[in-house]
Amino acid sequence: MIFRHSLCALALCALISSHAAPQSAPDAAALNGLAPVTVLLNTDDGKAALGANYTVTGGIQTGAITQPTLLPFSEQQQQALRDAFITGSNLAQLADGFGTTLGSAYVARFHYIDQTRTSKLPQSIGDLISYATAVSGVHANAGKYFFANETTDGKKPVSPEEAAILTESGGVEDIFGKAYRIPARTVGADTYGNSRPFQTEPRVTQFEGPDYLNNPSSNFVYNHGPVMDLTDSPSYPSGHTTYGYTGAVLLALLVPERYAEMIVRGAEYGNDRVIMGSHYVMDVMGGRTLALFDMAHLLANDPAFMGLSVRGAPPIKDFQSAMKKARAELMAILQSGCGNAIETCAKEDAGRFSDAARDEAFYDTTQTYSLPVVYPKNAGVLEDVGKLSPKAGYLLTQAFPSLSLEQADKILTETEGPGGGFLDNGSEFGVYSRLNLYAAARRAEQIVSGK
Numbered sequence: 001m002i003f004r005h006s007l008c009a010l011a012l013c014a015l016i017s018s019h020a021a022p023q024s025a026p027d028a029a030a031l032n033g034l035a036p037v038t039v040l041l042n043t044d045d046g047k048a049a050l051g052a053n054y055t056v057t058g059g060i061q062t063g064a065i066t067q068p069t070l071l072p073f074s075e076q077q078q079q080a081l082r083d084a085f086i087t088g089s090n091l092a093q094l095a096d097g098f099g100t101t102l103g104s105a106y107v108a109r110f111h112y113i114d115q116t117r118t119s120k121l122p123q124s125i126g127d128l129i130s131y132a133t134a135v136s137g138v139h140a141n142a143g144k145y146f147f148a149n150e151t152t153d154g155k156k157p158v159s160p161e162e163a164a165i166l167t168e169s170g171g172v173e174d175i176f177g178k179a180y181r182i183p184a185r186t187v188g189a190d191t192y193g194n195s196r197p198f199q200t201e202p203r204v205t206q207f208e209g210p211d212y213l214n215n216p217s218s219n220f221v222y223n224h225g226p227v228m229d230l231t232d233s234p235s236y237p238s239g240h241t242t243y244g245y246t247g248a249v250l251l252a253l254l255v256p257e258r259y260a261e262m263i264v265r266g267a268e269y270g271n272d273r274v275i276m277g278s279h280y281v282m283d284v285m286g287g288r289t290l291a292l293f294d295m296a297h298l299l300a301n302d303p304a305f306m307g308l309s310v311r312g313a314p315p316i317k318d319f320q321s322a323m324k325k326a327r328a329e330l331m332a333i334l335q336s337g338c339g340n341a342i343e344t345c346a347k348e349d350a351g352r353f354s355d356a357a358r359d360e361a362f363y364d365t366t367q368t369y370s371l372p373v374v375y376p377k378n379a380g381v382l383e384d385v386g387k388l389s390p391k392a393g394y395l396l397t398q399a400f401p402s403l404s405l406e407q408a409d410k411i412l413t414e415t416e417g418p419g420g421g422f423l424d425n426g427s428e429f430g431v432y433s434r435l436n437l438y439a440a441a442r443r444a445e446q447i448v449s450g451k
Contacts, residue, residue, distance in 0.1 A: 025304040030139035031146055031165055033429025034237055034286050036422055038171025048372045049422050050179040056369050057280045058201045068361040070268055070352040078209045080272035084222050085212035088133055089118050091247040093212055097265030098258050099349030105337030115213060124326040130313035133246050136294040138310055140242040140287060148193035148234035149173050176235060194234040198223045198277040219276045230278060238279045241287030244269030249295045254327045256399035257346035260441040261353040267366045281369040289423055289433040299394035323398060363438040367417040379420030385412040388431045400444045415439035
């Protein structure tokens with residue numbers, strides 16, 4: 001069988017090459033926020049979490065652990081192959097979260113012609129997608145090398161300020177290599193550190209099928225090459241998941257009528273990385289948390305996140321205004337394409353996101369992946385989002401504008417997932433790891449509709 005080099009994920013490649021050396025406030029926040037993974041070997045609870053990360057990841061990948069996935073497992077494997085590609089220029093692959101009718105209308109206008117050519121997006125929508133995915137992508141990639149071997153790119157050492165993140169907390173680089181006894185540069189390991197599951201797990205189920213562009217592929221040739229080759233690409237956090245959640249939240253905000261379903265699409269996209277054997281569940285949870293943190297700060301027009309120079313993306317100085325303009329243009333396009341009011345078309349769904357109970361059951365499994373508690377003080381109690389992370393509310397207010405920021409933060413607090421996970425150390429960043437945007441969106445819908 002011939003496999004074409006079709007999963008290069010051009011958008012991700014662009015984001016990977018765009019990390020700048022000087023540390024900005026957003027860079028520091030991302031690295032500090034993701035850093036609790038590096039201290040897990042220092043406590044019994046942390047060691048238990050690392051052990052569960054390994055076991056759960058392997059169980060999901062092989063099918064030994066049965067998840068309530070949106071598709072039967074063999075079909076979900078095929079979806080995972082398609083999700084290995086990143087449609088970064090237009091988010092087309094995530095559009096099935098819009099449902100049958102709206103999703104079709106979106107892809108009819110915004111799609112990939114082949115690996116390098118796409119249909120043209122209106123500038124307002126294209127700029128919004130490019131900027132948001134570039135900002136979060138840069139942070140994900142910086143984290144990969146920082147947590148692998150304390151470099152910016154595998155070779156260049158990080159600044160003394162960044163290095164202090166580990167030394168001051170007692171953290172270590174290459175945490176997965178150390179925990180799973182396959183440290184960097186040993187036989188079969190990632191050269192830089194934090195080897196991936198297909199390198200550390202005793203068994204990885206192989207499967208093949210068409211990729212997003214209908215070229216033949218398999219998870220083996222994706223992971224090992226020549227399709228992608230992740231053998232020297234550090235695992236934590238998951239860049240694909242960061243992209244998937246960033247894109248899903250963007251689309252949810254642009255079409256609030258499908259907010260909850262689009263969040264499930266982000267969860268599926270991340271979970272598919274585990275099925276591929278490409279990522280641990282901790283990688284996915286880290287990518288999700290990073291995406292939500294970055295998106296909240298973008299939506300809040302945080303000055304530190306505005307006007308950044310990231311390769312391939314024109315700087316946006318007012319993200320809220322950019323969102324409003326893009327939403328107006330997209331709504332007109334989708335309404336014309338679906339031939340009816342958006343509210344009507346949004347209800348027309350015969351696809352895998354059409355069952356709310358199934359959506360919720362699947363999303364809930366990805367909230368913690370049943371990993372054990374690391375920070376008991378935060379387990380079983382609600383953390384006040386308004387006090388810890390007040391900008392989080394913008395994840396809801398931009399979709400449900402009749403809500404005040406205080407109401408949105410209250411909803412996020414009341415719908416939080418279980419606390420005390422490996423990132424939930426009481427920090428502003430950590431609370432994003434337990435936000436349950438699916439439940440929050442459903443609650444917001446009820447409040448706005450007066451039910």
